[in-house]
Amino acid sequence: MGLLSSAGTGKIVRIVGKMDGAKYRDILEENLLESARELRLGRRFTFQQDNDPKHKAKSFPTVFSSSKVKHELVANYSHLFWVQGSRPELQPYMLLAHTDVVPASEDDAWEVPPFSGDEKDGFIYGRGTMDDKGSVMGILAALEYILMKGYTPQRGFYIGLGHDEEVHGLNGAVNIVRLLKERGVKLLFVLDEGSAILDGILKGLDGPAALIATSEKGATVLKLSVSMPPSHASMPPRETTIGILAAAVKRLEENPMKRLFGLGPEGGMFEHLAHKFRFPLNFVMSNLWLFAPLIARIMERNETTNAFVRTTTAVTMFNAGVKENVIASYAEAFVNMRIHSAQTLKEVLECVESTVGDPRVKIEVVYGFDPLPISPYDETSFGFQIIKKTVLDMFPSMIVAPGMCIANTDSRHFKDLSSSIYRFTPAIYKPGDAQRFHGINERTSRENYEGMVQFFFRLFQNCDIKKLPESHTSVHEL
């Protein structure tokens, strides 16, 4: 173990292993700079999909030159790495992240231009810093210097970097899965983005909690439309396409889907966290069978915690009209819904039809899928326990609990390759950070970025441990 002051932060961080402190600091500094450069290239990297492998090769020379690493491009822009282990009889695992981002506009009041990658007050700002270039850079930086350190992993592993996660991963993740299936690969576990360390976001919880998501919500996008012949604005019909459709989406907003709090994986999450809540919440959370309806009413007041309570309804697009003096012949709206684990797509569609309750409104499913299966998190679950151990190695007093991802990730395409899919990055998020995802002022602190590198650096080594930590059974002994 070495103790050293981390680059530029003045904060003391503990680094595992015997690596020389100064060397570590140089590498970390280099990678932080490289990360900022990568973020500065965001617009080119993202919108032109110019995923120039030479750029990555320059940033991570050891990864790209090591005989232990096989790299291939998938669907032109996604990356698949195979890191060979010294014990081929051990089942491999897989880390996922994505290089694409949602759009950002410089007109949207960012404190720092969204594609500058500039640093301000200890934070690297830019679209993708949280979602999900921090993971991309963290994984590759950790791999770079575990290889530089001369460490040979025993258990082989894959790294998949998708290029189209924000548009469902249908080219990137789906083709990576296809390739692995063709090669007969089965994965011990998969780890992707989708949950984190929450500090102060869950009201009443004392201290931060690392939530390793064991599932993610289902989703659907519905297109609602109304058609009628166009006419002159001076002789309007009693109801217009726009009015009918506006009333329908208003009914959806005013009648949220039913409360299901406690009936999905969020139940286990709050039970695990119960003892960390202040009185009387600790008592209430320990007795969800009785208090779930009461807690649901409190949680639904906040938009982040409401997402754990129910299937959410978001009207995201509304298009109608071609001229201000013509009654619109057509109006359409798109509704994005995230399906709670205790509900199915079919049930949600039935409910929407009944709430809209107007045959003039046509409802079409653009896409939809059920909530994902719940991955195991008991004491014999290798993936969950190794991720937990890695968190505890970094933050010994951290509370670690199973969680739920309220959005979607590329990992959902991997369910035929593994029944143990987890979503977690070690970034610490505080109140206000949830709004930065797909919002303005997306940023990552230097500490969070360093934590990301450290986490994967330790995870690679922890996956080689002989048996699960004390008190765990030894079914996965090597």
Ligand SMILES: CCCCCCCC/C=C\CCCCCCCC(=O)N[C@@H](CC(N)=O)C(=O)O
């Ligand atoms: C969605 C933001 C949730 C904020 C929750 C508050 C706490 C933050 C904790 C963990 C990090 C959340 C990671 C979110 C991953 C988002 C992935 C994403 O944007 N996926 C897209 C993919 C798609 N097009 O389906 C999505 O829309 O879900």
Ligand SMILES: [Zn+2]
């Ligand atoms: Zn993402």
Ligand SMILES: [Zn+2]
């Ligand atoms: Zn996203």
